[in-house]
Amino acid sequence: MRRGEAGPAVQFALEVLLRMAELTDATSFVPIASAHVDGCLYEGDAVVDFVDHLTALGAKVAVPTTLNAISVELSQWRAQGVPTRFGDQAVRIVDGYLAMGARPSFSCAPYAMGHTPAFGQHVAWGESNAIAYANSVLGARTDRYGDFLDILAAIAGRVPYQGLHQTERRRGELRFVLADDVDTSDEALYPLVGYAIGLLSGGRIPVVEGLPADARPDDLKALLAAAASSGAVALAHLVGLTPEAPDVITACQGEPPSSVTHLSAARLAEVRQALSTKTDGQVDAVALGSPHFSVGEFRELAHLVRGRRMASQVRLLITTSQFMRDRAQEEGLLDPIRAFGGEIIADTCVLLSPLLPQHVRTVMTNSGKYAHYIPSLLQKDVVFGSLAECVAAAESGHVRGGFL
Amino acid sequence: MRGRVAVGGAAGPAPVIFTTDPLSLWGGFDPHSGLVIDAHHPLLGVSLSGRIVVMPAGRGSSTSSAILLESVRARTAPAAFVFQRIDPVFAIGALVAEKLYGRTVPMVIVENEQDFSAFAAAAEASWDEGGDISVR
Numbered sequence: 165m166r167r168g169e170a171g172p173a174v175q176f177a178l179e180v181l182l183r184m185a186e187l188t189d190a191t192s193f194v195p196i197a198s199a200h201v202d203g204c205l206y207e208g209d210a211v212v213d214f215v216d217h218l219t220a221l222g223a224k225v226a227v228p229t230t231l232n233a234i235s236v237e238l239s240q241w242r243a244q245g246v247p248t249r250f251g252d253q254a255v256r257i258v259d260g261y262l263a264m265g266a267r268p269s270f271s272c273a274p275y276a277m278g279h280t281p282a283f284g285q286h287v288a289w290g291e292s293n294a295i296a297y298a299n300s301v302l303g304a305r306t307d308r309y310g311d312f313l314d315i316l317a318a319i320a321g322r323v324p325y326q327g328l329h330q331t332e333r334r335r336g337e338l339r340f341v342l343a344d345d346v347d348t349s350d351e352a353l354y355p356l357v358g359y360a361i362g363l364l365s366g367g368r369i370p371v372v373e374g375l376p377a378d379a380r381p382d383d384l385k386a387l388l389a390a391a392a393s394s395g396a397v398a399l400a401h402l403v404g405l406t407p408e409a410p411d412v413i414t415a416c417q418g419e420p421p422s423s424v425t426h427l428s429a430a431r432l433a434e435v436r437q438a439l440s441t442k443t444d445g446q447v448d449a450v451a452l453g454s455p456h457f458s459v460g461e462f463r464e465l466a467h468l469v470r471g472r473r474m475a476s477q478v479r480l481l482i483t484t485s486q487f488m489r490d491r492a493q494e495e496g497l498l499d500p501i502r503a504f505g506g507e508i509i510a511d512t513c514v515l516l517s518p519l520l521p522q523h524v525r526t527v528m529t530n531s532g533k534y535a536h537y538i539p540s541l542l543q544k545d546v547v548f549g550s551l552a553e554c555v556a557a558a559e560s561g562h563v564r565g566g567f568l
Numbered sequence: 569m570r571g572r573v574a575v576g577g578a579a580g581p582a583p584v585i586f587t588t589d590p591l592s593l594w595g596g597f598d599p600h601s602g603l604v605i606d607a608h609h610p611l612l613g614v615s616l617s618g619r620i621v622v623m624p625a626g627r628g629s630s631t632s633s634a635i636l637l638e639s640v641r642a643r644t645a646p647a648a649f650v651f652q653r654i655d656p657v658f659a660i661g662a663l664v665a666e667k668l669y670g671r672t673v674p675m676v677i678v679e680n681e682q683d684f685s686a687f688a689a690a691a692e693a694s695w696d697e698g699g700d701i702s703v704r
Contacts, residue, residue, distance in 0.1 A: 176667070183663050187574050187654055202630050208599060208638035213668055290630045310633030310657030312664045327656070366590070367625045367653065396590065396627045396655075441607070515595075537595045539607035 173223035177316040181324060184313065190324035194286050199229040199318035200274050200298075202290030203311035204261050205516055206235040206254035214312060215260035218319070223264050226321035230269040230279050232291045233456065233483075234258050237511045238270070246518055254517075261315070270511040271485035273385065273456040275302060283407055286329055288317035292392035293385070293455045293533065299399035301384050303407040305329045308398040328399055332417070336401045338365055339412060339421035342374030343428040352550045354379070355532030356432045358387035359439060362395030364425060371401040371415045374427075379405055382460050389455050390532025439535040439548035443565040447547060447557045448524040451514045451538070453483035454531040461551075462492040462501070468555045469504035475561035479524065480506040483513040505558070515541050528557045569683045569701045571650070575662040576674030579648035580694030584703070585619045586687045587611055592628025593635035593658070602644035621646045622687040626655030636661030640669055648674040650693070652684050676701065 185193070203211065235254035236246055262268060271277060275297050281287045281304035289298050289306040290313070298304045307327035309317065317323045327333055340361055346353070354375075361370045370391070384405065391397035401409035409415035437443075452465070465482070474480055482501065484492075489510050492498050498508060514520055515537050520527065526545040529535050535548040547563050557563050589610055591597065596606035602617030617639075626632060636658060639645040645665075649658060654677055666672040676695055678684045687693065690703035 180660070180663055180667065184656065184660065187659055188656065203634060205631060205634065207594070207631060207634045208641070210638040210641040210668075211634050213641070214637065214664060217668060292628060292630050295630065308630060308657060310630045310660040312633055312637070313656070313660040314630075367627075393628055396625060438608075536608070540595045540605045 171222060173218060173221035173319055176221055177320040180316050181320055185324035185326070188324055188326040190326035192325045193322040194325040194329055195322050196227055196288045196317060197281055197285045198227050198279065198287045199225065199314055200232065200289040200291065200294050201229055201261060201266060201314045201318065202232040203315055204231045204234050204257055206250065206257055209253065211257055212253055215257050218315070219260050219263065223319050225265040225318040227318055229266040229318040230274040231258070231261055231266050232294070233272045233512050233516060234270050235512060235516045237509055237517065244519060250518065269485065269487070271456045271487065272513070273458065273485065276456070276458050277485060277487045286323070288314055288323050290314035293389035295398050296388035296392045296400065297385060299328055300388055300402065300406050301381065308396065334399060334408060335369065335417040335419065336371035336409070336415040337368040337422055338370045339424045340370055340372045341424065341426050342372070343426045345429040346427065346432060347429065348376045350550065352436070352530065354383040354387040355390040356435050357427060358390030359394045359532045359536070360427055360431060360435045361400065362391035362393065362397050365395045365397055367396045369399050369401065370397065371403060371409065371412055371421060373403045373412060375402055375405060377404055380460065382458055385455055386532065390536070393533045393536040436548060439532060441539050441545045442526060442547060444563060445526065446562050447478060447526050447528045449479040449481065449520055449527045450554045450558045451481050451527050451529045451534050452531065452554065454513055454515070454534040456488060457482050457484040459488060459491045459495065462497040464551060466497040466500045468552060469506070470500045472504055472559055474505035474558040478558050478561050479520070480504070480558045481509055481514060481519060482506055483509045486510045520544070528554050528563065530554050569678070569686065569703065571676040571678040571695060571699045571701050573695070573697065573699045574654050574675045574677050575659055576648070576666070576672045577697040578695060579674040579676070580620055581692050582618060582620045582647035582694070584622055584687055584690045584693050585611065585614065585616060586622045586690070588624065590623055590625045590627035592626065593632035594629035596628070597635055597639070599635050599639035599642050599644055602639070616646045617644045618647050620648045620650060620693050622650040624652045626658045630657050632657045633661030633664070636673060637665050640665040640671060640673060645673050648676070650676050650678055650687060652677070652679055
């Protein structure tokens with residue numbers, strides 16, 4: 165097969181996959197059930213070169229393949245003031261992947277749209293939050309695939325059998341215990357715990373005890389996205405909540421964890437502070453939806469904003485998938501949010517697309533991932549807070565250090 | 569000192585930048601300026617172009633591979649990386665660069681803690697195709 169009988173694109177993919185197998189000491193390949201491609205972002209012309217190269221080779225995906233959030237909202241980018249060359253290059257990448265047979269899912273939360281591999285199934289997923297969710301919550305098996313390897317795996321239909329594909333490599337190594345003094349009713353608990361374990365895990369697999377038994381999928385999504393931003397967390401065992409962690413011993417595969425860390429209220433307060441670059445003053449924008457907002461989150465937001473009106477100088481951007489925006493629309497959740505002043509953006513997010521104008525200096529968010537990346541990628545100040553605090557800031561146009 | 573050459577061949581001699589804090593290239597490194605942009609990272613504002621970047625592992629975003637490829641295209645890439653553990657996200661960026669542009673960012677693995685720590689005080693490093701490393 166390597167000699168090219170399957171076509172030049174498969175040959176190209178296999179050559180790279182074989183190099184990755186060598187690097188990771190894998191001795192065999194394993195077939196995959198699906199792929200989620202993160203390499204569809206316009207991060208520069210090198211990505212366009214890569215997609216053009218695959219297109220010229222006649223590449224086609226061999227397994228069901230979803231596409232991550234992309235760099236523009238396809239139907240709206242010109243109206244949103246996205247520069248023409250940026251938009252054109254972003255669309256060219258997307259068209260290339262669609263021509264290879266990928267699905268137009270355009271979301272970093274494919275797992276919320278019914279693209280859910282079964283427990284134990286091998287997949288090749290890219291995008292750090294999607295990887296962590298697939299491994300941790302679904303119990304599917306994917307390694308931390310970087311952009312390019314995701315689509316190459318989709319073309320080849322297989323990956324080197326190594327890393328998190330192997331049972332023994334999924335063993336919990338670091339034990340974290342939520343201390344008694346932590347307020348578990350605080351909805352910001354999940355991104356804060358996630359961010360804390362990401363900082364302390366250094367690429368090893370965390371096991372977290374003490375999270376509320378009624379944590380919702382959206383809570384786990386927030387926790388894992390934050391952990392995959394502050395660290396290289398691709399799998400976290402959440403005791404009593406995720407399928408490979410009915411208890412600590414099972415999550416650690418019978419071996420003792422190499423360390424135990426207590427997450428106290430004081431430590432989480434430190435993390436909360438570290439996630440904000442300022443705590444007082446004017447807020448120019450509120451960004452929600454990293455990972456992409458779910459119907460459950462739209463419900464919560466619609467409930468919070470009903471009958472209220474945000475300050476006219478503030479922008480409220482909620483990023484989601486077309487799929488989820490349609491579901492929210494059917495449920496009548498978007499009207500109250502729009503009446504409040506919110507704008508719903510599909511396909512992309514504020515980190516990928518130039519949606520926030522220059523004059524926006526301070527952005528508030530309830531997402532640990534947005535809070536982590538906004539200062540670096542957008543050179544703006546960020547204030548982290550709960551969803552209710554974000555709504556209050558949108559309404560008043562400012563935050564006070566008091567609630568942080 | 570010996571290391572395992574993971575990607576590319578010989579590297580350096582080039583100036584060493586050592587950090588114990590793993591860096592995500594996406595959101596951490598600007599492939600057009602060559603500077604570290606991660607507001608949370610101690611190397612914020614430091615240029616990595618042409619330097620041998622020594623850190624225990626990668627971190628964060630799986631788009632780091634695309635940023636590495638972009639920096640190879642823009643000729644702002646680090647001269648090489650030294651890791652304690654191979655980061656597959658960085659590695660794929662370097663492998664694709666080799667295929668697309670015929671040049672790459674060599675990566676060598678130095679697992680041994682004591683050897684790895686020796687880079688902290690190094691001004692310059694280089695290695696040959698067999699992974700024989702010298703630090704000065």
